[in-house]
Amino acid sequence: xxxxxxxxxxxxxxxxxxxxxxxxxxxxxxxxxxxxxxxxxxxxxxxxxxxxxxxxxxxxxxxxxxxxxxxxxxxxxxxxxxxxxxxxxxxxxxxxxxxxxxxxxxxxxxxxxxxxxxxxxxxxxxxxxxxxxxxxxxxxxxxxxxxxxxxxxxxxxxxxxxxxxxxxxxxxxxxxxxxxxxxxxxxxxxxxxxxxxxxxxxxxxxxxxxxxxxxxxxxxxxxxxxxxxxxxxxxxxxxxxxxxxxxxxxxxxxxxxxxxxxxxxxxxxxxxxxxxxxxxxxxxxxxxxxxxxxxxxxxxxxxxxxxxxxxxxxxxxxxxxxxxxxxxxxxxxxxxxxxxxxxxxxxxxxxxxxxxxxxxxxxxxxxxxxxxxxxxxxxxxxxxxxxxxxxxxxxxxxxxxxxxxxxxxxxxxxxxxxxxxxxxxxxxxxxxxxxxxxxxxxxxxxxxxxxxxxxxxxxxxxxxxxxxxxxxxxxxxxxxxxxxxxxxxxxxxxxxxxxxxxxxxxxxxxxxxxxxxxxxxxxxxxxxxxxxxxxxxxxxxxxxxxxxxxxxxxxxxxxxxxxxxxxxxxxxxxxxxxxxxxxxxxxxxxxxxxxxxxxxxxxxxxxxxxxxxxxxxxxxxxxxxxxxx
Amino acid sequence: xxxxxxxxxxxxxxxxxxxxxxxxxxxxxxxxxxxxxxxxxxxxxxxxxxxxxxxxxxxxxxxxxxxxxxxxxxxxxxxxxxxxxxxxxxxxxxxxxxxxxxxxxxxxxxxxxxxxxxxxxxxxxxxxxxxxxxxxxxxxxxxxxxxxxxxxxxxxxxxxxxxxxxxxxxxxxxxxxxxxxxxxxxxxxxxxxxxxxxxxxxxxxxxxxxxxxxxxxxxxxxxxxxxxxxxxxxxxxxxxxxxxxxxxxxxxxxxxxxxxxxxxxxxxxxxxxxxxxxxxxxxxxxxxxxxxxxxxxxxxxxxxxxxxxxxxxxxxxxxxxxxxxxxxxxxxxxxxxxxxxxxxxxxxxxx
Numbered sequence: 016x017x018x019x020x021x022x023x024x025x026x027x028x029x030x031x032x033x034x035x036x037x038x039x040x041x042x043x044x045x046x047x048x049x050x051x052x053x054x055x056x057x058x059x060x061x062x063x064x065x066x067x068x069x070x071x072x073x074x075x076x077x078x079x080x081x082x083x084x085x086x087x088x089x090x091x092x093x094x095x096x097x098x099x100x101x102x103x104x105x106x107x108x109x110x111x112x113x114x115x116x117x118x119x120x121x122x123x124x125x126x127x128x129x130x131x132x133x134x135x136x137x138x139x140x141x142x143x144x145x146x147x148x149x150x151x152x153x154x155x156x157x158x159x160x161x162x163x164x165x166x167x168x169x170x171x172x173x174x175x176x177x178x179x180x181x182x183x184x185x186x187x188x189x190x191x192x193x194x195x196x197x198x199x200x201x202x203x204x205x206x207x208x209x210x211x212x213x214x215x216x217x218x219x220x221x222x223x224x225x226x227x228x229x230x231x232x233x234x235x236x237x238x239x240x241x242x243x244x245x246x247x248x249x250x251x252x253x254x255x256x257x258x259x260x261x262x263x264x265x266x267x268x269x270x271x272x273x274x275x276x277x278x279x280x281x282x283x284x285x286x287x288x289x290x291x292x293x294x295x296x297x298x299x300x301x302x303x304x305x306x307x308x309x310x311x312x313x314x315x316x317x318x319x320x321x322x323x324x325x326x327x328x329x330x331x332x333x334x335x336x337x338x339x340x341x342x343x344x345x346x347x348x349x350x351x352x353x354x355x356x357x358x359x360x361x362x363x364x365x366x367x368x369x370x371x372x373x374x375x376x377x378x379x380x381x382x383x384x385x386x387x388x389x390x391x392x393x394x395x396x397x398x399x400x401x402x403x404x405x406x407x408x409x410x411x412x413x414x415x416x417x418x419x420x421x422x423x424x425x426x427x428x429x430x431x432x433x434x435x436x437x438x439x440x441x442x443x444x445x446x447x448x449x450x451x452x453x454x455x456x457x458x459x460x461x462x463x464x465x466x467x468x469x470x471x472x473x474x475x476x477x478x479x480x481x482x483x484x485x486x487x488x489x490x491x492x493x494x495x496x497x498x499x500x501x502x503x504x505x506x507x508x509x510x511x512x513x514x515x516x517x518x519x520x521x522x523x524x525x526x527x528x529x530x531x532x533x534x535x536x537x538x539x540x541x542x543x544x545x546x547x548x549x550x551x552x553x554x555x556x557x558x559x560x561x562x563x564x565x566x567x568x569x570x571x572x573x574x575x576x577x578x579x580x581x582x583x584x585x586x587x588x589x590x591x592x593x594x595x596x597x598x599x600x601x602x603x604x605x606x607x608x609x610x611x612x613x614x615x616x617x618x619x620x621x622x623x624x625x626x627x628x629x630x631x632x633x634x635x636x637x638x639x640x641x642x643x644x
Numbered sequence: 645x646x647x648x649x650x651x652x653x654x655x656x657x658x659x660x661x662x663x664x665x666x667x668x669x670x671x672x673x674x675x676x677x678x679x680x681x682x683x684x685x686x687x688x689x690x691x692x693x694x695x696x697x698x699x700x701x702x703x704x705x706x707x708x709x710x711x712x713x714x715x716x717x718x719x720x721x722x723x724x725x726x727x728x729x730x731x732x733x734x735x736x737x738x739x740x741x742x743x744x745x746x747x748x749x750x751x752x753x754x755x756x757x758x759x760x761x762x763x764x765x766x767x768x769x770x771x772x773x774x775x776x777x778x779x780x781x782x783x784x785x786x787x788x789x790x791x792x793x794x795x796x797x798x799x800x801x802x803x804x805x806x807x808x809x810x811x812x813x814x815x816x817x818x819x820x821x822x823x824x825x826x827x828x829x830x831x832x833x834x835x836x837x838x839x840x841x842x843x844x845x846x847x848x849x850x851x852x853x854x855x856x857x858x859x860x861x862x863x864x865x866x867x868x869x870x871x872x873x874x875x876x877x878x879x880x881x882x883x884x885x886x887x888x889x890x891x892x893x894x895x896x897x898x899x900x901x902x903x904x905x906x907x908x909x910x911x912x913x914x915x916x917x918x919x920x921x922x923x924x925x926x927x928x929x930x931x932x933x934x935x936x937x938x939x940x941x942x943x944x945x946x947x948x949x950x951x952x953x954x955x956x957x958x959x960x961x962x963x964x965x966x967x968x969x970x971x972x973x974x975x976x977x978x979x980x981x982x983x984x985x986x987x988x989x990x991x992x993x994x995x
């Protein structure tokens with residue numbers, strides 16, 4: 016390493032990016048890298064950036080070591096592990112000045128391939144592997160573990176933690192355990208011998224992770240569906256949602272299979288397309304089971320007709336939409352929050368749907384379970400709006416929690432007992448004034464309570480009619496029901512700035528990860544913003560009040576057309592001039608640096624300044640979230 | 645004619661079935677279809693089949709898509725829950741319903757437009773999954789509600805009422821159902837109730853995916869000369885390969901059948917299908933031979949009817965899924981929610 020080059024020096028606060036070839040077995044080694052740092056008590060934010068491909072295309076894994084606990088991307092790379100010749104030039108260009116470039120030095124590269132302001136760490140990985148292994152597959156796989164060993168020495172990661180992870184992973188497979196240990200040692204020894212270890216970037220043991228768990232949103236949402244009592248899952252494979260349905264099957268095998276008989280208290284059906292998957296969900300829910308589907312944007316497009324039926328015929332359904340780059344096939348393996356409008360108003364005609372907007376895997380679990388109560392209570396589709404960044408990346412979250420006293424809310428269901436007691440049953444009769452009618456499950460009673468479900472117009476007793484007044488009566492009731500939904504969905508999270516201010520910021524979903532850090536950074540720059548995180552549609556009145564209480568409100572979201580702003584203006588009658596959009600939509604997760612820069616510039620333009628202390632101050636109802644510590 | 649309410653007074657001496665229900669208990673609202681529509685005969689056949697099988701009406705769920713045929717569930721089994729879903733998508737809704745509660749009887753009613761055109765995909769997949777149901781297509785070769793356009797089952801060369809000639813090959817749903825793995829496949833003619841009712845009863849008793857294609861002439865748009873789905877044409881070209889009687893478990897096996905080739909097929913529940921062969925060459929247990937036979941008769945312009953194929957030991961979707969014996973919609977928190985201790989163990993595995 017050239018000692019004249021500036022060397023970044025950071026402890027527990029840097030970004031490592033692995034540039035790999037898809038299908039080369041790197042994912043396992045990279046995951047071990049991230050988890051070993053967590054085991055040293057230091058938080059990480061890790062993201063897999065992968066192509067729509069099985070083998071051969073470039074893939075990256077970014078690990079942000081961040082003792083402060085921020086969960087978003089910072090932007091920039093301090094150490095590039097450049098294992099992919101295809102992307103070498105752009106990978107090298109991405110390194111911060113004074114940063115580090117780790118590469119396989121078996122084959123010498125011309126000086127023009129390097130940068131003068133970057134420290135080079137060359138390890139002859141291929142040569143070491145070839146000298147040790149004869150099997151080509153082993154040479155490839157252990158090359159990954161050899162670089163993991165070298166990095167552990169270079170960054171001061173305790174090898175004992177990696178070995179413990181090996182032991183957990185290869186329990187009962189002693190041969191694999193030994194060969195992994197050996198490869199790790201090969202890399203470590205080489206690095207210790209040839210470099211001054213550790214380099215400027217270092218991991219030091221802390222106790223900053225606590226009891227937090229490392230989980231991806233699809234896994235957490237699937238677990239939420241299990242706890243929410245879902246028994247029927249119908250789905251069609253689509254990135255980035257497929258692992259949600261597969262995870263549901265995994266958790267059900269564990270928790271819902273009778274130990275003695277092998278009988279399953281669930282059914283998972285891989286449908287022929289998304290039309291069939293939502294059709295099955297609607298059929299199952301009509302028949303009294305809790306049912307869901309998991310999909311992404313193209314699936315939502317295909318489900319439109321059925322979603323209108325479920326809205327109009329008032330059938331519960333839960334749809335997990337793991338959003339990806341769009342429109343059309345878009346960027347299947349990239350993230351966006353661009354299905355908001357198409358879900359809020361899905362299907363032809365006057366329709367409105369309930370959306371839940373989780374910010375992390377923890378809320379995917381929470382809202383995943385809640386969605387089934389809401390669907391039964393409101394007898395309508397409930398969308399859980401995730402995205403690829405939440406769904407497919409492991410996030411550090413508070414442990415998942417469950418109250419054993421909680422019971423499923425099956426909503427308004429009339430039983431045979433109710434019918435025998437002489438209760439008047441009108442399937443679309445608003446008995447309680449909340450717009451929600453009673454339903455019966457098929458097969459309830461030999462003589463009473465049956466009705467005909469249809470997508471055509473009907474009267475309060477489910478009889479077919481094309482009479483205008485009956486139609487108006489019915490759709491007005493649906494609006495009343497939507498008002499009831501407003502009171503049942505999760506409230507927004509409001510938090511005041513450290514100082515009174517005339518400006519605020521609104522966001523939702525995965526944006527929260529980078530937002531928490533950006534707000535902290537902006538505060539250092541003396542830009543103070545009151546915060547509101549939207550957690551559901553229909554919007555709570557508190558959102559209107561929040562906008563009214565500020566001169567300028569930034570709306571940060573990850574789509575081109577400012578869809579949250581669109582909904583706010585449309586649904587709440589907010590003056591669009593009060594809302595300034597900050598939009599990030601290139602398919603990568605929004606970063607702290609992006610938000611800080613965009614809001615910082617605009618705030619200066621709007622002259623956002625701290626106010627004298629006597630101004631009405633926004634009061635928070637709980638922590639703004641984002642930083643789970 | 646929805647403004648016409650059916651009289652609610654029953655004749656006091658109406659015969660009752662074993663459950664104490666009269667035939668009227670299996671009826672629905674008055675039909676709004678055209679007078680003479682073949683579909684109304686099928687509705688009457690469905691009413692009779694369920695009445696005679698002593699099945700409580702509320703234990704049946706009737707589902708349909710969109711079209712004239714899909715309207716008919718309103719006209720039978722008024723005490724059953726019904727679901728008029730979206731065009732061509734009844735099979736997925738029925739599949740979901742069957743997943744939720746394996747204890748009900750599922751009757752899917754569809755048409756040739758609903759199943760052979762817009763819904764061909766769902767038609768295929770519901771059969772290959774072996775969903776336990778009776779799937780009836782009321783096949784008239786035209787779109788009635790939109791006034792007489794050809795459907796995908798219309799024969800090549802057949803003429804529309806306005807004189808247009810159909811140039812496209814017809815889809816034979818029976819051949820498709822055989823290829824897709826339906827375990828009970830039949831074709832009937834709405835004008836032949838004596839054949840239709842036993843077929844419906846046998847299909848209801850069958851465990852697995854049962855499909856019946858019922859040729860059902862459209863009096864308004866497809867009952868003219870030049871049509872191959874008119875009453876006259878079908879009567880003239882109908883070739884019944886067998887005649888069926890269905891005997892439930894409890895009924896004694898009477899021997900009052902005429903001489904001939906008789907074969908008994910015992911179903912899962914012990915009920916018996918007694919098949920009287922009309923065509924000595926036809927074997928309803930040989931799928932490959934059945935397909936060849938059907939195709940050759942179709943090319944000769946004949947409409948083959950009867951029980952065309954049955955696999956009496958077939959199984960249904962829930963067997964493959966290993967679903968719990970209790971219906972999924974009847975499970976409670978204790979059956980479904982693993983609880984906080986299990987969640988704590990999950991948390992521990994994620995650190």
